[in-house]
Amino acid sequence: MAVWDGGPDLAGVVGRVLATAQNGLEVLRFGGLETGTEPAPFAVVETHKMFRLRRYFPNEPSTGPNIVLVPPMMVSANVYDVTEHNGAVSILHRNGITPWVVDFGSPDSEEGGMERNLADHVVAISRAIDLIVEATGRDIHLAGYSQGGMFAYQTAAYRRSKGIASLITFGSPVDVLAALPLGLPAGLVAPAAEFLADKAFSRNLWVRDWMARTGFQLLDPVKTVRSRIDFLRRLHDREALLPREDQRRFLEADGWVAWSGPAIAELLRQFVAHNRMVSGGFVINGDLVSLAEITCPVLAFVGDADDIGQPAAVRGIVRAAPDAEVYESTLPAGHFGLVVGSAAGQHTWPTTSDWVNWLSDNGPRPELVSEMSLVEPGHGGGVSLSSRITHGVGSVADAGTAASRELLGLANSLQRTSRAVASESVRTVPRLFRLGQIQSGTRISLSKLMAENTKRGGDSELFLFENRVLTHAQVNARIDNVVAGLVDCCIRPGQHIGVLMDTRPSALVVIAALSRLGAVAVLLAADADVREMMRLADSTVIVTDPTNLDLATAASDRVLVLGGGSGDSRAIDGADGTSIVDMERIDPDEVVMPTWYRPDPGLAGDLAFILFSRAYGKLVPWPVTNHRFAMSAFGAASAAALTDRDTVYCLPPLHHASGLLTTLGATVVGRSRIALSNGIDPANFAVEVQRYGITVVSYTWSMLSGIVRDPDFHINQHNPIRLFMGSGMSAGLWEDVCASFPRARILEFFATADGSAILANVSGDKLSSVGRPLPETNPVEVAAYDIVGDRLLIDDSGFVRRAETGEPGLLLAKAKHKFDTNGTVLRDVFTTRDRWEVSGHLFVRDADGDLYFLGATDRVLRTADGPVFIPPLTHALSRLTSVDQVVVYGVGEPGHQVVVAAMTLRPGVKPDSLTVTQLRIALGEYRADARPHLIHVVDEIPKSASFRPLSTGLVEEGLPKPGPRVWYRDDDGRYRRYTRTVAEKLDWTGSRTSDALG
Known part of the structure; x- marks a missing residue:
């Protein structure tokens, strides 16, 4: 019988036990094994309240390119120097590049650190760039890992790429909602992020370092547990553990720092809930910023197994920065492995070095870099099951989880319609329910809705104008100040007050202030008879801005001036005998509010506004009660599905119903942001759409013609616009807008002059239709x-x-x-x-x-053959590809009117390109006797302030004279050249045309 004598096997077991105990004790005492590695040398060259700027290898001259490395908020700046030889700074340095690192420290140990927001980080990085550029005389390459890469993008956009040679990011999401960690659905995450931003982190809740570490580990709990078990199993083998020990200690202990509450809230609100990295319109230090303003080259590293910076989210930079050359480099790694570990040492940092040297003319284009391909949102790009298995996260449990997520994703895709309906219902039903509950004594008004929004989220942005941002709280305070000024000027509730102002924040504030006071705002148009409007509205006082002061003083003896600044150089002069008050000089703190003042007293049955329309050629007042306003505002907000994630571009004047009711009103109900413009300009439109993050554009009549039909108009096809809403758009312009913005739809409204009927083409799929009544109207x-x-x-x-x-x-x-x-x-x-x-x-x-x-009814043309309707003919002729503006009008007495269509041609189109065949085809669906008798091309068609083409001057000129740009309709409905000989022979009205003309 063999006897075990405790030979080498026993010695080996004892040795492993002792080694395990010794190494375990070292881990317990010091947090890990002593590796003997030394961090790369650096010097802090600048100390700022927000950051310390490190320059690595400070004793060596900086003759090559400079790269600035930005860490995420929750990760230590040492992430770029975790391992001695494979760390980022060491590899970059060996390739002739000088590394700089922005160290934000840990906010819980920095003075004022827990009050930091995202903008503070971006401004700090921008400051660091200025320091390095000034010191070296060279542009820098800006690089960032995870959220540090998001900071890099935001900083480049904030600076308009000034001083930045290129951007390099590692697992940094741009289109955040395109692919979320764990396959979470965007429809649930966005509202949750908004809730947390408003209700949790805005109240000084912050994330500690251990919480950040735990959250990172919980994103892949199976891998975390497996790594720890593997470490314990190998604890006896010190030599096997040492190569990865620095990395392990960084991940499990040393690498995490706290997050400040305001920074988290801003991240959740701007870049998760509103996804403004891809749509634009985020706010940095009071400025509006869009990634579309990045023009330097971009290299984005994409991890096939990255479940945090998912590939689809990272590749969103292609759509967000259309003017930048965007490249990518893909590697088989997870989120942390992109920057630390063997894959990073062999792929990420050598490729980064090659990229920097290539752009510095010190080497060829890197082999592992390719142009980034465009992936449309919703077309995959998440971390697949095969990637998880291939890259070491494919245990049975994890594979089952991933497969379940992919199956859930498929189910979600199949049910997207029902989810969309449910989502719309959540927003729409409460609005319509509230609208349905309104009675004559219900308190409801524009100013009350704005006050409710301020109470709900005072720090949220409301007005965007000239690259400035005003929050709900700031606007509300301004409204209260203007109310005090109005009271000081003896304005009383119920009084009719004219408002003659350009579409600027001050105009919206005045209208809201009159509503808060309980007065009636009379919306005046500068291109109409202001004095007549004031008479019809029974108004004697006008509030105006300096631009319209002369018009105001000519129409009223009492004028209040607001806006345009309040400096000592401000000069407000008017006509003799006119009482003018510069309200900017009134100190609201010195005004004693009377005892009768009650904010927002307006009831549903109270008159709120007076607009104007025309009937039988005359101005007619259009009284709008608070209930009529609410019907339009709530109905339009529901039809447009407006939310606080929308930014509405208000182009129409406020004296038009589209400006006041379906833009201002609907935007306030939807709690959306309102962007205002100084004018209709194609280049400015393209810039502001991206800079403001415009999702909805309001319009009137032909307002968009000068934009989409401008030969030089160019806009990013991946712009954030989803909807155009307004009234009066011609069918031809409708088609052109849809062609220029294929992912957007058009919501055409119609409201009767008394506001009793409010219609909308909600589906947007029927050309020139105004649809059906809005719900609850x-x-x-x-x-x-x-x-x-x-x-x-x-x-x-x-x-x-x-x-x-x-x-x-x-x-x-x-x-x-x-x-x-x-x-x-x-x-x-x-x-x-x-x-x-x-x-x-x-x-x-x-x-x-x-x-x-x-x-x-008063605009129907009455010919010898019967009535002819103007709008259908206008729509039909507007669809001619050579035609810009169209007006149809009648000449002569009712019953014998001659129907005339006048057209202008688009820029660059010659008159002889318009053929009689094109005219006949355009009008082919109408009977011959329902078509215009005469069609002529004119050089110009005047437009109103709301861009409505006007025919008044053409009517006064009478029938067009014969010429090469005039056509007449024969008895068969065909069009022929209108010559003098033809004119003498034609009989339009039952008597010879020459006789009719007298």
């Missing part, structure tokens, strides 16, 4: 109508007959509230005891129930 019907006899048609039962599909009729709106009725109300119309307001507008309904506008 008044129902409408199209009543059968005798246009010639100007009367409603009655059926056999004695009630008014509803118009058939395709039959022109008169629009009636059901009168829900007696307190909110401005126009003529008919009773017992379709049934007993019903009440309907008469709109004065003609419509036709298609088989789907969608409505098409045919014009006001």
Whole structure:
């Protein structure tokens, strides 16, 4: 029988036990094994409240390129020097590059550190760049890992790439919501991030270093547990553990720092909830910034197994920075492995060195760098199951988790429609419910809604203008100050006050201040008869800005001036005998508010605004109650699906319904940001869309023609615009806007002059349709109508007959509230005891129930052959590819009018390119006698301040004279050249044309 004598096997076991105990004791005492490695030498060359600037290898001359390395907020700056030979700074230095590192320290141990926000970090990096550029006389290469790379992007955009030779990022997401860690759905993460930003971290909650470490480890708990088990199993083999010991200690102990609450809140709000890295419009130090302003080359490192900086999110930089040359380098690594470890030492940092030297003309283009391909959002790009398995995260448990996530992703994709409907319902139902609850005594007004938004999120941005940002709280304070000034000027609740101002923040503040006071804002148009408007509105006081002061003093004897600054050099002069008050010189703190003052007293039945329209060629006041305003604002916000993640570009003037109701009103209801512009300019439009992060553009009439039809207009095709909303757009311009912005849709509104009917083409898929009534607004019907006899048609039962599909009729709106009725109300119309307001507008309904506008009853052209509707002809001719603006009008007496269409051509189009065949095809769906008698090309068609093409001057000129740019319609509906000989022979009206002209 063999006897074990405790030979070499026993000695080996004992040796392993002793080695394990010895190494374990060292780990317990010192946190890890002593590796004997030394950190790379560096000197702190600048100490700032926000950072310390390290220059590595300070005793060696800096003759080559300079690179600035930025760590994430939660990771120590030592991340770039974790291992002695494979660390970033060492490899870069060996390749002739001078490394600099921005060290933010740990905010919990820095003075004021827990008050830091994201903007502080970006401004600090920008300051460091200035210091290095000034010291070396060279542009630098800016690099960042994870959130440090996000900082790098933001800093480059903030500086407009000044002083930056290139950007290099490692696992840094740009389109954050395109692919989230753990496959989390963006639809859930974005609202959650917003909630946490507003309710948690804004209240001084912060993340400690151990919490950051734990959170990182929980992103891949299986790998974390496996790594620790592997370390314990090898604890006896010191030589096997030492090569990875520095990396392990960094990950599990030394590498983490705290996050300040404000920085986390801003990260969650701006770059997760609102995803403004890709859409633009984020705020840095009070300036609006967009990655679209990055122009230097970009190299992004992508990890195939990176579940934090997912490939799809990282590749979002292609869409976000269209003017930059963007490259990528892909490697088989997870998030941390991109910058630390063997893969980083063999791939990341040598490739980074080659990139820097290539751009410095010191070497060829790196072999492992390629142009980044464009991946559309929602088309994959997450970390796949195969990548997880291949790169060591494919244990059975982890594989099951990953597979489950991919299956869940597939299920989510299949159910995206139902999710979208549910998401819209969450936003829309409460709005419509509140709208449905409004009664005559309900307190509701523009200023009350703005005050509610301030209470909900005072620090959120509200106005964007001239690259400036004003928060809800700042605007609310300004409104209160203007209210004090109005009270000091003896303005009382209920008083009608004219507002004659350009579309600027001060104009919106004045309108809101009048609402807060309980006064009525009379919205005046500078291109109309201001004195007549004031008379019709029973108003004697005008609030104006310096730009419109002369117009205001000519129309009123009492003028209040606001806006334009308040310096000593400000000179406010007016006409003799005019009382002018410069409100900027009133100190609101010195105003004693009267006892009767109550903020936001407006009730639903109270008059809030007076707008103006035209009927039979005359100005007509359009009274708008607070309820009418709420109907438009809530309905438009719901139709446009506006949220606080939207930025609305307000282009229309505020005296137009699209500016006041469907832009300002809807934006306030949606709690969206409002961006204002100084004018309609193609280049400025393209810049501000990206810089402000515009998602919704409001318009009126032909406003967008000068943008999309400008030969030099160019905009990033991946711009954030999702919607255009407004009224009056022609069919041809509609098609051009859709062609220029293929991912956006058009939401066309229509509101009657008294506001009783509010329609919208919510689907956006029917050209020139105004759709259906908005939810919770008044129902409408199209009543059968005798246009010639100007009367409603009655059926056999004695009630008014509803118009058939395709039959022109008169629009009636059901009168829900007696307190909110401005126009003529008919009773017992379709049934007993019903009440309907008469709109004065003609419509036709298609088989789907969608409505098409045919014009006001007083605008129908009455020819010898019968009535002719202007809007359909305008839409048809506007679709000609050579045509820019179109107006259709009548010449002569009603019953014998000649229908004339005037057109301007697009820039660069010659008149002879327009053929008679094109005219006939454009009007082919209309009967011959419903087409214009004459069509002519003119050099210019005047436009109103709201960009509505005007025909008044052309009507006064009478029939166009014969010439090469004029065509007439023959009896078959074909068009021919209109010559003098033809003009003498034609008979349009039952008498010879020459006789008709007198």
